[in-house]
Amino acid sequence: MSAITLRELTKVYPNGVRALDALDLEIADGEFFALLGPSGCGKTTLLRTIAGLETASGGRVHIGERDVTALPPGRRDVAMVFQDYALFPHMTVQDNIAYPLRIKKVDRRARADKAAETADELGLGALLQRRPGQLSGGQQQRVALARAMACHPQVFLLDEPLSNLDARLRLEARTFLKRLQRELGVTTVFVTHDQAEALALADRIAVMEGGRIRQVGTPTEVFRRPANTFVAGFIGSTPMNLVDAEVRDGELVVAGTRLPVPEGVQVTDGEKLTYGVRPEYLDHTAEPASGGLRGRVVVVENLGSFSLVSLDLQPADAPAGDTPGTSVQVVVPEGREPAPGDTGWVVPRPGRSLLYRDGELVTPEATPAVPAARTAAGAEQ
Amino acid sequence: MSTATRTAPARTDRPAPGTAPVAVRHVLSRIGRYVFLCAVLGFFALPLLWLATAPFDETPTITASLPRFTLDNFRALLDNPYALSSLLNSVYLAAGTAVLVVTFAALAAYALSRVRVPGRDALLYGLLLLSSIVTGTATMVPLFELAFRLNLIDSRLGVILILSGGLLPAAIFILKDFMDATPTSYEESARVFGASPLQIMRHIVVPVVRPGLATVGVWAVANVWGNFLVPFLLLRGPEKAPAAVIMYTLYTEGGQADLRLLSTFSLLYSLPVALMFVFVSSRYGFRFHGGIKR
Numbered sequence: 001m002s003a004i005t006l007r008e009l010t011k012v013y014p015n016g017v018r019a020l021d022a023l024d025l026e027i028a029d030g031e032f033f034a035l036l037g038p039s040g041c042g043k044t045t046l047l048r049t050i051a052g053l054e055t056a057s058g059g060r061v062h063i064g065e066r067d068v069t070a071l072p073p074g075r076r077d078v079a080m081v082f083q084d085y086a087l088f089p090h091m092t093v094q095d096n097i098a099y100p101l102r103i104k105k106v107d108r109r110a111r112a113d114k115a116a117e118t119a120d121e122l123g124l125g126a127l128l129q130r131r132p133g134q135l136s137g138g139q140q141q142r143v144a145l146a147r148a149m150a151c152h153p154q155v156f157l158l159d160e161p162l163s164n165l166d167a168r169l170r171l172e173a174r175t176f177l178k179r180l181q182r183e184l185g186v187t188t189v190f191v192t193h194d195q196a197e198a199l200a201l202a203d204r205i206a207v208m209e210g211g212r213i214r215q216v217g218t219p220t221e222v223f224r225r226p227a228n229t230f231v232a233g234f235i236g237s238t239p240m241n242l243v244d245a246e247v248r249d250g251e252l253v254v255a256g257t258r259l260p261v262p263e264g265v266q267v268t269d270g271e272k273l274t275y276g277v278r279p280e281y282l283d284h285t286a287e288p289a290s291g292g293l294r295g296r297v298v299v300v301e302n303l304g305s306f307s308l309v310s311l312d313l314q315p316a317d318a319p320a321g322d323t324p325g326t327s328v329q330v331v332v333p334e335g336r337e338p339a340p341g342d343t344g345w346v347v348p349r350p351g352r353s354l355l356y357r358d359g360e361l362v363t364p365e366a367t368p369a370v371p372a373a374r375t376a377a378g379a380e381q
Numbered sequence: 382m383s384t385a386t387r388t389a390p391a392r393t394d395r396p397a398p399g400t401a402p403v404a405v406r407h408v409l410s411r412i413g414r415y416v417f418l419c420a421v422l423g424f425f426a427l428p429l430l431w432l433a434t435a436p437f438d439e440t441p442t443i444t445a446s447l448p449r450f451t452l453d454n455f456r457a458l459l460d461n462p463y464a465l466s467s468l469l470n471s472v473y474l475a476a477g478t479a480v481l482v483v484t485f486a487a488l489a490a491y492a493l494s495r496v497r498v499p500g501r502d503a504l505l506y507g508l509l510l511l512s513s514i515v516t517g518t519a520t521m522v523p524l525f526e527l528a529f530r531l532n533l534i535d536s537r538l539g540v541i542l543i544l545s546g547g548l549l550p551a552a553i554f555i556l557k558d559f560m561d562a563t564p565t566s567y568e569e570s571a572r573v574f575g576a577s578p579l580q581i582m583r584h585i586v587v588p589v590v591r592p593g594l595a596t597v598g599v600w601a602v603a604n605v606w607g608n609f610l611v612p613f614l615l616l617r618g619p620e621k622a623p624a625a626v627i628m629y630t631l632y633t634e635g636g637q638a639d640l641r642l643l644s645t646f647s648l649l650y651s652l653p654v655a656l657m658f659v660f661v662s663s664r665y666g667f668r669f670h671g672g673i674k675r
Contacts, residue, residue, distance in 0.1 A: 051573055052573070053569050053572065053573070072572075073569075073572045073573045073575075074572060074573065074574065074575025074576065074577075075575065078573065079573065079574070080569075080570065080573045082566040082569070082570055083566075084564060084566055086564065086566035086567050086569070086570035088567060088584075088585060088588075088589070089589065090588040090589060090591075099571070099574060099584075100574040100575070102584075103571075103574050103575045103576050103580065104575070151574065
């Protein structure tokens with residue numbers, strides 16, 4: 001009903017910047033969809049183009065059955081919540097919420113009723129006569145959401161919805177937002193540069209870079225199997241370890257250690273690949289372990305229930321004290337942290353490491369996870 | 382804080398012999414400062430005092446003195462055929478100019494603030510620089526010539542147009558600052574809800590920059606109210622002349638300035654602007670920002 005379809009959407013600014021580059025995307029009806037990327041990747045431009053605040057230089061935007069590419073923002077049946085909430089400072093909360101209805105020429109009485117009703121749903125009932133300036137950040141955000149809800153749009157567009165809130169409030173607002181979206185069931189697209197926010201909120205995520213989409217998938221897919229090294233480095237509160245690897249005698253040589261080539265990957269001898277594994281999927285031991293990468297502990301960062309340990313890799317065959325400049329990070333549970341300067345080994349968990357050829361993922365879709373886990377357990381005992 | 386207040390008196394309570402000259406010098410410098418401030422204050426207050434007392438004095442002089450109270454001066458002023466109507470003329474000119482200036486400056490400032498025009502700042506500063514010339518003495522001859530060709534001599538419209546032209550650049554400059562301080566997300570938000578450009582202007586932009594509009598309006602009125610040269614040259618008869626011009630005609634038969642009429646008229650002349658300022662200030666709480674960020 002209100003799915004969003006983008007076809008070869010292109011936006012070139014007058015100064016020649018290509019913000020969107022022939023972008024194809026489909027967002028399903030009722031989906032909570034995140035546009036994620038570093039600043040300048042075009043995610044906000046994409047959102048504004050869907051809203052109609054930017055006109056596309058090429059391509060089409062469909063909302064539901066309608067082609068809205070040429071329609072002005074007001075006729076697209078979308079509501080947008082801005083990063084600064086854009087509440088009108090001279091209007092009360094009630095007038096702010098009722099503003100979309102005022103534009104639609106709903107009479108004053110019905111407008112006030114609808115505003116009060118929407119405000120009640122969001123716990124703003126007591127604040128109707130206040131001005132935005134008298135509200136806290138969280139309340140302002142809810143007023144902005146109420147204003148967007150009041151006109152029952154087909155699509156919600158949220159620009160960095162949580163970035164103006166302080167850290168504690170952000171968690172609260174995140175839960176609130178996700179619940180609200182689920183209850184309303186309205187197709188919602190939001191922009192964020194915070195990968196944790198995208199993973200936590202969205203049903204699906206599009207990771208963008210340089211005006212292109214690098215990967216679209218559920219949070220699990222994007223986290224477990226980043227389609228390329230860009231996504232691998234961007235997603236995850238601790239970025240994925242990406243280490244140069246070379247194929248020798250049908251085996252993978254990573255920093256001097258021989259590792260098996262994952263199942264289903266065709267490799268040729270002498271080929272250079274990138275070996276990727278998340279710090280969470282590495283185990284650290286102080287004793288030499290087969291299939292482990294040897295390194296010297298450089299930094300230990302305590303993150304509460306676990307610590308993030310950085311090691312400079314030292315290939316087994318290299319002379320001691322020689323640092324090849326490759327470092328990996330590993331998550332170590334509390335109480336088992338090594339001290340800086342120690343030598344340690346990190347062992348990748350089977351089935352969790354990925355191979356990238358020229359930056360693109362080549363490891364095929366799971367090798368079923370359960371048997372892999374069982375063999376891992378067996379190997380440890 | 383508390384320790385400072387406690388130790389300060391303790392220090393002065395202990396007059397060491399050597400500190401006495403320092404204290405004396407301190408007191409003297411303080412006395413000197415206040416005497417100087419009183420002199421400056423008196424310099425500015427005396428004319429106002431004269432304005433408050435002279436109109437009620439039977440025989441006003443150019444010095445401020447205790448009046449022998451009378452209201453005769455006001456009666457005499459009412460007998461002058463042009464005195465009251467000139468105040469009304471001033472209101473026409475001021476209101477007309479203020480409306481023109483506020484309307485066009487708001488539209489221009491909005492556009493200049495929202496649309497990227499190459500060389501926009503240079504244009505603004507250029508206009509600002511030239512505007513001081515437009516209503517200045519130097520351009521009076523060409524302006525008169527222009528008004529003459531356009532058949533705008535002895536017409537209030539001519540005066541209003543020329544005064545507006547002179548005030549517009551500075552008004553645009555002041556209002557652009559207000560417009561710049563208004564986030565574009567307000568307007569974009571309204572656009573997404575389907576508001577037309579006119580609705581956005583009426584519902585969002587004008588209310589948000591209202592203090593700026595009030596500032597510019599008051600400033601325009603005050604400027605026109607005090608302007609003598611333009612109406613003096615362009616309006617021929619005393620019927621259309623504003624108060625600033627009529628004041629120039631208040632002489633006795635002997636050719637001396639008629640201080641009774643002059644002082645009374647001055648009081649009436651200054652009251653409307655002062656009242657307007659108080660009214661607008663209390664209503665909109667405007668502050669003069671003029672090119673300074675809030």
